Amino acid sequence: MKENEALCVVFSTFFRTGLKAKRTRVFILLGLVPVLLMLAVRVMEGAGTLEAGAAAEFFARVTLALYFQLLVPVLALFFGSSIVNEELDNKTLVYLTTVPVRRRTVLLGKFLAAFLLAALLVAAGFLLCFLSASLRRLGQAAAWGELGLFLGAALLALLCYMALFSAAGAFMKKSILIGLFFIFGWESVVQYFPGVTQKFTIVHWVKSLLPIPPGEGGFLIFQLQPSPPLQSILALLFAGALFLALSVFIFERKEYIFSDNA
Template identity: 40%
Template structure:
């Protein structure tokens, strides 16, 4: 099938693949990855504390699904994936410029757009591994008494899918920030914990201006009579349209990041 593609496009895809292989290997071994791995496992520690407390106190407490949605998933969706996507996304372009290593990549020759797409894919894969592992452990710990309930794993799949889509969309958005803004982390923090964590709770169509709105549209419905802060005031979008919007945001941000990074001239003088 690859042989039917134009030679230039095959060469471009090959460049993306080589960049992905290099930075996926480096990303797994990087010091910051170890730090973020521990950070993404904080909900697992919280889940264990809650479960041990329920076991040794002899009190049943809240059911696992309720605790997972209102505590663990809230932490993942509104903090962990935002922080991971911010630091990995902005570094796709900025670390090559700040580290003055860009000339070594583009003199191979590797197109700048291939550098952006390859690194984005590599870092998204690293983030996905960290987040998925922690999420699954947390979910299983809090639902130890329901592990034979097969419907439980359908819910788990929706939670995992929402987080992966979130990493893709936020990662692409912050990759665009890193390619176009000098103080990308500062503006990324303002966006993450200002705009995203506020606008999603506005009533009506305003909440659709937040990426988080489309992610929460995939979450399982809350049981009647049960309050969920995560889905408070949520007027969910149809899953098909939400998926289309997330893919559209991802594609548009990556295209803009590639354009900015390819057209911008960088000075590497000491």
């Protein structure tokens, strides 16, 4: 069997399975939180409880922060690390590693399925939030351009984080814990360091893509010394590809030992 056909088989099977998985349902609910918050602000703005423009401001200050600093990385952590970890927990890896298909094909097929699922979850929630926030600007091309930029940045962030957590999941069993430390420790703190140091976080490159003028974005751009957009896109793509190659490298060479061996 050609490897690209095998990739399609793995991708389609695990995408279908992923749609029915409990984890997906949990993240659908979690993804609804910012949408519901956004709708509440919109309703209050419409009723006059909040001043005009409150929804747009809420979107820029809270929703974007929720997505880029919490939802996207956490979603990437759970979907990315589960690519290998889930197979180890359920002891099902043996079925995918005793077929005449390269291990890299299995990993990439599963990665693509997980990425598409996570991307759909992020994009759907993000779209609903954006529509609620920009109801009055929907006729303007600039609004749709902004949406494209937000979605593009979110998908690049998702790709990069997921590839990183996929490598962590292929390398160690308790990758969720390490991933949480990374998201809420390293990423949350180092992004505020001055100079070059903040460039060692993924979130720095993601924020550099967001179309918020300096000084107007609240804590999202606090002390951000943005990099040029093209450089940020290339940095995210390069990091994503590097982490994915690392996942493949680990997965092809590592033996996975279950506790019942011996």
